[in-house]
Amino acid sequence: MVNAPTRGRRPTAAPATAGEIFALIRQGGVATRTEIGRATGLSRTAVAARVDRLLAEGLVSEVQGGAVTGGRPAARLAFHAAGGAVLAASVGVSRTSLAVCDLAGTVLAQDSLRIRTRSGPEPVMTAVAERLEGLLGEAGVAPAAVRGVGLSIPGAVDSVAGCSIGVPVLPGWAEVKLPPLLARHFPVPVRVDNDVNVMAIAEQHAHPGIDDLLVLKVSTGIGAAVVSGGALQRGAHGSAGEIGHTQVADGPGRPCHCGNLDCLEILASGAALIRDLTARGRSVDTVSAVVDLVRAGDAEAVTLVREAGRRIGEVLAGAVNLLNPSVITVGGDLVGAYEPLVAGIRESVFKRAVATGTQSLRVEPGALVGRSGVTGCAILVLDQVLSPGSVDEILALTDLRRARV
Template sequence: MTGAGIGSARGRRPTSAPATAGEIFALIRQGAVATRTEIGRATGLSRTAVAARVDRLLKEGLVTEVQGGAATGGRPAARLAFHTAGGTVLAASVGVSRTSLAVCDLAGTVLAQDSVRMRVRSGPEAVLEAVGDRLARLVQETGSDPAQVRGIGLSIPGTVDSVAGCSIGVPVLPGWAEVKLPPLLTDRFPVPVRVDNDVNVMAIAEQHAHPGIDDLLVVKVSTGIGAAVVSGGTLQRGARGSAGEIGHTQIADGPGTPCHCGNVDCLEILASGSALIRDLTARGRTVDTVSGVVDLVRSGDAEAVRLVRTAGRRIGEVLASAVNLLNPAVITVGGDLVGAYEPLVAGIRESVFKRSVATATQTLRVEPGALAGRSGVTGCAILVLDQVLSPSAVDDVLAQHDLTPPD
């Protein structure tokens, strides 16, 4: 963490404005400091200034203090730690037909999880009203204090204007384009709301679950298909937020199937969960959900297994270009269709390793997402936590509560 007045935890003296309470909180949250003495060394603040700032963090519930090991002179040193139970954040990962919800602590750990089954075609107002109602019940069920909700992380399919908090004209979200989503939740929860693409938040969660991996490609195969790119340790959103939109890449040898985007033979119209439902229904199977497709595969239905493997090959064909371009260390596969993992990933591997250069695949791992159905809500939680627990946000909260110490 960098900030005005902050030196290293080894004792570098400050060179500008004194460290704020928010900056001290960041050091504690990172584990860079654990005592008042260490804070003084890292920031150059006096003992009185350190005590004033720490006291305000303790009162806000962001930090706890316990007696620790011996300090200089043999007296027990009070140790400071990030208080992960000092509030909650709410997470809502909106899908085409189902929205996953969670209440999380300040470390992003899921405390309670549920879902709302409602198609996004119902419109943002109806969907987010239902989401708000269920989140309020989840908060109550966990015994959490509604007044201690600190933020909401929200994800939606397709391209997102994360600054405005709205969808940018995604075909699968009719009626959502340019609708600012935070106000639809802040009437019930007057807290910051941060919005991003659904696969981006999955990538945020997967990045946290893969420490030391700086180059990661995350693929979601569900009702639709999307991807997200972590390169050099940073999530890549692109110039207009559409990085990773592989679902509308056209397949060269497709049968000429029209896509809802206006093109033909897009990957999503040929290889997504929706496409598999269509194709299996045409072959006499009774299936109307992606989980139904998964059930057919698990029951050994040969046609379902064949179609899922073919879908995997088509997805791998598109991913091969991304592998050559980005050279990821890991590809993680998530989404509802991951329940049919073996034929799906067998097809992906077949195309990726056939079509990519050998140097890019020599150590490449293709594996299921690490969070087993929680990557969406966990990523939403991390997304908003990075905002509401930033030094400036913490200082703003303390100022609102009239707790900010004088410099």
């Protein structure tokens, strides 16, 4: 049973730390020193000391508010999104999206790199770091203002160790710890997760009130992420959502790089469409080129994309029956061919899934198409570096440095 707070005071015995006060301000729960005192039970002097440290660190700003009855205007406190920055890198098999974001996750500068992951983790991370350094300059952000880096990679990830568990699309990446490779350039916390998981984090923020969400990424490969009961589900070993390696019925017996036959990814991904269109005489070598053909009205490209959507929908139908999501969002590079792709997905899902699972189901493009990867990476690391414990650690380090001067 949760104890109800008494007269606005904190139910715990321990005094509120500066980090806990920052969390209240960031969440919009308090806006003045008086409100902080009521919410925490701290004395005016204790509140002032903690707030002053947050102001000095640049995490909080203060402006004069409206007048209060019988006294001077109350100074109002607000989360200072410009008090630092985080870096975001969403690594794909052939294209990597990069961004510099403020402390609210707003993109200040962004770019993409055409670099293949088969080059290996060290060359890719070096290229990522060098371009992020350039983006900092373009955004007018000093390197010293960087507070963290959020990184995503394809496939299953050990988010604690910060490495790929070992997936076929990332040869040579298995168990290579990625945070140290970026920490050489940016000595700040680095968080690593699966590429579709970070998309789901971003989409969850963009869909307030939606607790059951299935996020689909169709790009060079195919992956999914699951938000159930309001929480991102990573699974026992970080491989939740690996629908790309679900075997499809009635396939042609095509071998997949994972070792199985007729996996969804080998039949319906962007890479599969490039292969099939090239075999039909089309000059395409990227998913973007496939999208261009569809937008130009190429009948064969439209037909192949719709068939890919049908195959994806066959697998998603089982996920709908199992998870009963409210919304399926579709993202990734192939979303540019949205109409035939999603027409095929809907056709199979609504045909094969149970009626109670589809009666109010929405299938729609992601709310942050083109930005969900970097936005999710930013949120991923912000949730760590702006947590109460991390803020208290930052302030303790600042105090230590000052004491040494």
